[in-house]
Structure formats: C-alpha cells, structure tokens
Amino acid sequence: MLVIISGRVNLTNNQIVTKEAVILANGQFPESDFCLDILNSGKDIICCDGSADKIAAFGLKAKVIIGDLDSISPELKKRHPEIIIDKSDQNSNDLTKAVHWAKENAYTKVIILGATGIREDHTIGNIYLLSRYNEIIAVQMVSDYGIFDVINSSSVFDSFPGQQVSVFSTDQDARFTFAGLKYEVNNRALHEAWMGTLNECTSNSFEINFDKGSAIIYRVFD
Amino acid sequence: MLVIISGRVNLTNNQIVTKEAVILANGQFPESDFCLDILNSGKDIICCDGSADKIAAFGLKAKVIIGDLDSISPELKKRHPEIIIDKSDQNSNDLTKAVHWAKENAYTKVIILGATGIREDHTIGNIYLLSRYNEIIAVQMVSDYGIFDVINSSSVFDSFPGQQVSVFSTDQDARFTFAGLKYEVNNRALHEAWMGTLNECTSNSFEINFDKGSAIIYRVFD
Known part of the structure; x- marks a missing residue:
C-alpha cells in the first residue's frame, strides 16, 4: 500500500529524473515488508555508522558507510575500508552527514529507514530534522508504521x-x-x-x- | 541506576506525601528491568485500553482500565467489568484520560510506562503532552531507554x-x-x-x- 503525496511538485514537462538512495540510520532495523522491499529494491544504500553491521547481517552491502564510526564493529571497519567515510565532527549527527553525502554525490532523493525506535530523543530529532534535509534534497522517511513527508x-x-x-x-x-x-x-x-x-x-x-x-x-x- | 531530579521542589518541612500510580499506555510494552521493577513495585496500575491485555499477559492485574475501549480484547472486557471505565469521548487520548482519572482519585504522582515505541506520532504526542500533564499532577515518563521529567x-x-x-x-x-x-x-x-x-x-x-x-x-x- 504505497501512498503517494500529490500536489507537491509543479513540472513543466511531467518528468523528473531521480537518482534515489536509501539511507539506513542506526535506530531500530526495519521489519515490515514495506521497508524491507525498499532495502531490497537495488537502490544504493548509505549506512549511518553501526547500521552497516545490521545491513551486513541482513545480507546486503552498503554503498558507503558514513559517520563518526563509534558504533560500527572493528571487523566490518577492517573488512571494507574502501566504503568507509570517516566524518568525525561532532557538530552534526550521522544521519545529517549521510544526507549531505548523498547531495554531494548527485543523488536527487533519499528515502530514510531505521531512523526511529530505540532512543526517543533520536526519534524526535530525526523526524524534525526532515524539514532541514528537505531544503537540501528531496526526502521521505519510512518506518514500519508509516511514512513522513515534508x-x-x-x-x-x-x-x-x-x-x-x-x-x-x-x-x-x-x-x-x-x-x-x-x-x-x-x-x-x-x-x-x-x-x-x-x-x-x-x-x-x-x-x-x-x-x-x-x-x-x-x-x-x- | 535511578536518576533523581533535584532542585525542583521547595518544601518547608522536607516531606511530601505521595500516592503514586503507574499508568501503562498502549505503546511498546516495557522490557527493561528498570521498567519492569516499576510495574512489579506494587503501585496501583492504571491501564490505557488495550494495555490491559498486555499487563494481564504479564501476570498483573490493573487497578482500572480506562479509555475508549476500542483495543481491549472482548474477553478481558467481559471478565473484569468492575474495573473498566468507559471514556468514549474523542477529544483526548486514553493517556490523557488516565492522567485525569489519577488526579480525580487522589493520586499525587503518576509514572507513565509504555508510552513510546510503535507509532511515532503517538510517541511525539505523548512526550510533549507531559508538560500539560505536569500542570495536573506530578509526572515522570520512563521508557526502556531513559527517563523524562518536566x-x-x-x-x-x-x-x-x-x-x-x-x-x-x-x-x-x-x-x-x-x-x-x-x-x-x-x-x-x-x-x-x-x-x-x-x-x-x-x-x-x-x-x-x-x-x-x-x-x-x-x-x-x-
């Protein structure tokens, strides 16, 4: 049951070229078929720090792993150095770093998964940050329970x-x-x-x- | 590891008489020892609607079950009619109804459990409602991950x-x-x-x- 916002984009030629990435944040790993279908859709997956271990356990490989790298396992860090982007600055969270990376690498839309559940302050922060992210790149957040649009x-x-x-x-x-x-x-x-x-x-x-x-x-x- | 706010209450005699209740909301049922210890502490438990089934499965009995009763099982509803308080009005959520009931029944403090997880809009709503609840009665919210004070x-x-x-x-x-x-x-x-x-x-x-x-x-x- 994919629900689509309408009335949001005005186009002159009815065509948008999108290069979509999935960002997997390090909250609760998705369980719903809807979210897992997005993960399995073949889109590039940008992992926030420790979520890289979760996606590896799920059997998929991240395009890149980005963040301050304080929660990724030493094994995974050692195994795939070529996809690790160390952004250690403390002025933004790993999800924000991932959004900026997507923009800088010519993606035009990101779908964020795994950004809620577990710590409630992360949940609130990530949800409200969506309006900032949407200034940078087209963004949707999807959880096991619903879908967020800005x-x-x-x-x-x-x-x-x-x-x-x-x-x-x-x-x-x-x-x-x-x-x-x-x-x-x-x-x-x-x-x-x-x-x-x-x-x-x-x-x-x-x-x-x-x-x-x-x-x-x-x-x-x- | 109980963390206590200080500097919050000014008392002339250093004594507060509290009659505490636990309110169990119908979000994610707590799993942490810290939360389960609160549930098992012998305090009166006020259940919001369907959370009554969860507390029954956990082996405890609610003092009362309050709400619009759209999610409690028919079996439980039939088995314990004496503790059910039907508040069907749609102008406030079940958690708010439970807080008001506690105040009206001479409790002086409520500890809210199970109010986060699952639907993210419930999580945000319940957290921000705390400041309204605190105008009515002393309140703390505890999740598996942390503690909220107003x-x-x-x-x-x-x-x-x-x-x-x-x-x-x-x-x-x-x-x-x-x-x-x-x-x-x-x-x-x-x-x-x-x-x-x-x-x-x-x-x-x-x-x-x-x-x-x-x-x-x-x-x-x-």
Missing part, C-alpha cells in the same frame, strides 16, 4: 478513508487549516507538537493548508 | 559523566542556557525540536536555565 506549502495528499494522519509544524505560530480530515483544524496554530496528531482521513485525499514554515506529514500505513 | 523553571539534575541528555522546549522563543553539559547552549532559543537533543553531562549534575514556558528533560540510562 511540505513547504499547502499540499494535497493521496490517502484513504480511515487512514491515520498526524501533522507536525516547524513554526509554532504558523496557522493551519485541514480539509478532508475527521478532526477540524481551521486557521489555528499548532503551538504544541501533539496538537496536530491523531487525525484521520475521511475520503481519498486530504489537504493541509498553512501560511509559513514547513510541516511534516505522517501517514500511518493501516 | 520542569517549569530553571533546575538542577542529578546525573553522571557521559550521561546522554536531551532538552525539549515547549516554547519556540524561550531562551536556554545549559551548564554542565558538553555542548554549550548560551541564551539561545531551541526553535526546532532537534536543537536541544544529543547533549552529554560532563560531571555529576547539570543545570537547565530558561526564561519561559516549560521544558522536557530526557536522561538516557546508560
């Missing part, structure tokens, strides 16, 4: 009746209006992070309107 | 060198100053949720100063 302007999403939807604003004062969702939001600021959560689509699409900042839209798979 | 004014926390710490502000404009943490924050707003994350204590305590709103402090156990 929008910078009012957008329509493909959906289905009953689909659970949450909206996170990056600007506390931005005013939102929802259409096609069960719980009405009408020209209201989502001051606190929980205020846009746990909504539900009532038809086959919904619309998120807002006046500034960006928003992270989460659609639960079932 | 502060309404500048506070000192017991800690240890190397402890991972994250700070989430409920006010985008509140200005924060940290002391005793590795990455310096000096009179700076934490505009975005990731900005106060992934810090580290350098000694046996740290201090979080801020000028308005509230803050949620997360200390990772190891």
Whole structure:
C-alpha cells in the first residue's frame, strides 16, 4: 500500500529524473515488508555508522558507510575500508552527514529507514530534522508504521478513508487549516507538537493548508 | 541506576506525601528491568485500553482500565467489568484520560510506562503532552531507554559523566542556557525540536536555565 503525496511538485514537462538512495540510520532495523522491499529494491544504500553491521547481517552491502564510526564493529571497519567515510565532527549527527553525502554525490532523493525506535530523543530529532534535509534534497522517511513527508506549502495528499494522519509544524505560530480530515483544524496554530496528531482521513485525499514554515506529514500505513 | 531530579521542589518541612500510580499506555510494552521493577513495585496500575491485555499477559492485574475501549480484547472486557471505565469521548487520548482519572482519585504522582515505541506520532504526542500533564499532577515518563521529567523553571539534575541528555522546549522563543553539559547552549532559543537533543553531562549534575514556558528533560540510562 504505497501512498503517494500529490500536489507537491509543479513540472513543466511531467518528468523528473531521480537518482534515489536509501539511507539506513542506526535506530531500530526495519521489519515490515514495506521497508524491507525498499532495502531490497537495488537502490544504493548509505549506512549511518553501526547500521552497516545490521545491513551486513541482513545480507546486503552498503554503498558507503558514513559517520563518526563509534558504533560500527572493528571487523566490518577492517573488512571494507574502501566504503568507509570517516566524518568525525561532532557538530552534526550521522544521519545529517549521510544526507549531505548523498547531495554531494548527485543523488536527487533519499528515502530514510531505521531512523526511529530505540532512543526517543533520536526519534524526535530525526523526524524534525526532515524539514532541514528537505531544503537540501528531496526526502521521505519510512518506518514500519508509516511514512513522513515534508511540505513547504499547502499540499494535497493521496490517502484513504480511515487512514491515520498526524501533522507536525516547524513554526509554532504558523496557522493551519485541514480539509478532508475527521478532526477540524481551521486557521489555528499548532503551538504544541501533539496538537496536530491523531487525525484521520475521511475520503481519498486530504489537504493541509498553512501560511509559513514547513510541516511534516505522517501517514500511518493501516 | 535511578536518576533523581533535584532542585525542583521547595518544601518547608522536607516531606511530601505521595500516592503514586503507574499508568501503562498502549505503546511498546516495557522490557527493561528498570521498567519492569516499576510495574512489579506494587503501585496501583492504571491501564490505557488495550494495555490491559498486555499487563494481564504479564501476570498483573490493573487497578482500572480506562479509555475508549476500542483495543481491549472482548474477553478481558467481559471478565473484569468492575474495573473498566468507559471514556468514549474523542477529544483526548486514553493517556490523557488516565492522567485525569489519577488526579480525580487522589493520586499525587503518576509514572507513565509504555508510552513510546510503535507509532511515532503517538510517541511525539505523548512526550510533549507531559508538560500539560505536569500542570495536573506530578509526572515522570520512563521508557526502556531513559527517563523524562518536566520542569517549569530553571533546575538542577542529578546525573553522571557521559550521561546522554536531551532538552525539549515547549516554547519556540524561550531562551536556554545549559551548564554542565558538553555542548554549550548560551541564551539561545531551541526553535526546532532537534536543537536541544544529543547533549552529554560532563560531571555529576547539570543545570537547565530558561526564561519561559516549560521544558522536557530526557536522561538516557546508560
């Protein structure tokens, strides 16, 4: 059940050339078929530090392994020095380093897996960082439970009746209006992070309107 | 390794009478010894909807089961009608209903377990709701990975060198100053949720100063 955002890209010729990479962060390793299909799709896989051991155990090889290398096993580090990119600076996390590497290496989109679960501060940080990443490169994050998209302007999403939807604003004062969702939001600021959560689509699409900042839209798979 | 916030409560007689309850939310059931010790401590357990089945499978009995009852098994619902409190209104989530019930029933503190993991929007919502809950009743949230406290004014926390710490502000404009943490924050707003994350204590305590709103402090156990 792949759900696709629409109303987001305006094209003159209806063609986008994408060179997609998968970034595997070092949170909970995905278990759902949906995520595993993405891993197995043949796209280049950029591993964040210790996630390289997880992908090796899964039977796939990373295109590159990037990060401060404080959690990758010494064995793997020794075995594949040719794919290791040591970025030891502490000013950004490994996921951010991976996103920048993708951009610098001519990828035009990244799908991030494994960025949630385990430590909750990593989960929150990674989700909210999506809006920064989206300034650099087209990005989606997928977990076992749902899919995250970033929008910078009012957008329509493909959906289905009953689909659970949450909206996170990056600007506390931005005013939102929802259409096609069960719980009405009408020209209201989502001051606190929980205020846009746990909504539900009532038809086959919904619309998120807002006046500034960006928003992270989460659609639960079932 | 129980870590205790200090510098938070001013008492005239150094005594607080607490009547604590554990609220078990319907996220990931805890696995760590630390969380299971809390469950097994003999405190009254308030179950949110379907978490009642999990606690029954674990071998404990809930004091009450509260929520809109859309996820509890029909068997359990039938077996223990005397402890079921049907709160079907859709204006708040089951965790919020449990917090209110605790307050109304003379508890003075709640420890929330099982409120993270699984759906990421529930995780974010539940964490940020802590600051609302703390207006009603003293509250801590504990996961397998760390402990969450809410502060309404500048506070000192017991800690240890190397402890991972994250700070989430409920006010985008509140200005924060940290002391005793590795990455310096000096009179700076934490505009975005990731900005106060992934810090580290350098000694046996740290201090979080801020000028308005509230803050949620997360200390990772190891």
